[in-house]
Amino acid sequence: MTAHRLGIVGYGNLGRGVELAVSLQEDMELVGVFTRRDPSTLTTALEDTAVRSMDALESMPGEIDVLVLCGGSKSDLPAQTPQLAARFTVVDSFDTHARIPEHYAAVDAAAREAGTTALISTGWDPGLFSINRLFGEAILASGDTYTFWGRGLSQGHSDAVRRVDGVAGAVQYTIPSEDAIARVRAGERPELSTREKHVRECFVVLEEGADAEAVREEIVTMPHYFEPYDTTVHFITAEELARDHRGAPHGGFVIRSGESSPGTTQTIEYHPQEESNPEFTASVLVAYARAAARLAATGEHGARTPFDVAPGLLSPKSPEQLRAELL
């Protein structure tokens, strides 16, 4: 088996996750991490990972099969994906849903002109969740699709709690409403707003002398962030915060509920549960990097999304093996 040679662009939590995920795939080798920072300042998760400056990429198109782009969707990827697609086969996890058509168009133009393949929006949402939304409505044509997020750490809401007077530290988890999920599973097909589908849970360390009841009140009545939700506040110690809330868990549910004939309810439920959101996203990216390499090798140039990728392309196994072992 010829190994796919991968490069990582950008080294935050996602890039680190890709580094770890590549090490678990037997048909992949990591050429290196490419960074805009001074390479000597960067400590990688694995000892033998090479770190180079972005400039080094200039001379390397022949040495890399796929670049895995690990920048942010807000300011990095909109520029980086088209730029790098002009020289490399790339995969990204662009996740600003509303701007996907625009991103797709820019990347597609660059990749077509260069004769490369660019697989965008390949994380879990967009990505695996999108595929399950598509399957759900294609199969159960008469029905409704529900996406729930969590239990997961929300950075924006955690920051909002930290800004409250008297708060020394805090994290906030978004949690799917058990009641809402139960109604969907039962085939009720309720109309639910995002706020009806989720509840919020805060773990807060108070500053010395702070009034717990006042802090709780300010949090649960905060407009937009917490007021519209059912919010629970737990007060914990700084030690507990450091010990029990360091991870970045996430997950969610995509549920399609429909009728195949009047009165006959069918549901399909998809549910990832992630102890580390960036490592999970990275694992998805890396499987799609394999698919991107194969699409590029067969001359499928231009932008693609998970909707365009046959499942078999994600697996290291041959089509014969897949049919015999997994079908």
Next chain:
Amino acid sequence: MTAHRLGIVGYGNLGRGVELAVSLQEDMELVGVFTRRDPSTLTTALEDTAVRSMDALESMPGEIDVLVLCGGSKSDLPAQTPQLAARFTVVDSFDTHARIPEHYAAVDAAAREAGTTALISTGWDPGLFSINRLFGEAILASGDTYTFWGRGLSQGHSDAVRRVDGVAGAVQYTIPSEDAIARVRAGERPELSTREKHVRECFVVLEEGADAEAVREEIVTMPHYFEPYDTTVHFITAEELARDHRGAPHGGFVIRSGESSPGTTQTIEYHPQEESNPEFTASVLVAYARAAARLAATGEHGARTPFDVAPGLLSPKSPEQLRAELL
């Protein structure tokens, strides 16, 4: 939108489900049901469904885009799929896992020679479950995959109970073990045999004067069928059997549990819950019939399985619409 013109071959519970599923798809029209029985003896679910003899197919290749084959995997499909693939684009739900490679080879040869497309094994297992097994191991390379079946009616086990002396009527449900599922969800990655993963529940109507305890004992100690399992027997009335146990529910779970780095557990869970197993399988078949029509139109000839089908091909929506609405 040009409608895909579908024909149904074989009219049991599955064929009936396909008839209903096609009626829910806006881009499909049903040319008719084709049967080996006398067409006049057959009552369809929908009033305006045309019923014709299999012989009528001879003259119809130009009038049908895809034939949906609804025969059984044991004796019908092994002969029928290759035969009909020699003249039509076809889709089947061949589900004898061990014989898929053999079936694929026979169908592939016929379809390649004829320049048709034949999409096989497209139900939920094989089919949707297979895709989720593939995604699970491609994404979480270090992990284990668990398939649980049920809660579902088992015809073979129901028959076995009915053969017990003193039993007037019975149904048997196969149920995933809650304990086993909990261990898998918790990331324990236990080694589990099929019998450890499932429990059995029987609903039995006694003949007049039968000894309930003796019947229960004979059921739960029946070798192979029940003895190795945790089996519960409920005695009910003939009225309750007729009222509460007429459906053919099924479903199950595919769970992948793995580590993205040492100590960081990730799980992905896929769970259909079907009030009607044949109608659910039929709904999957019909979505894949759309994909088969598209593959045929772009000259992708030969046998294909769900592993070869990009998700977008299943949806009536355009790629642009899918990216804007579902990604």
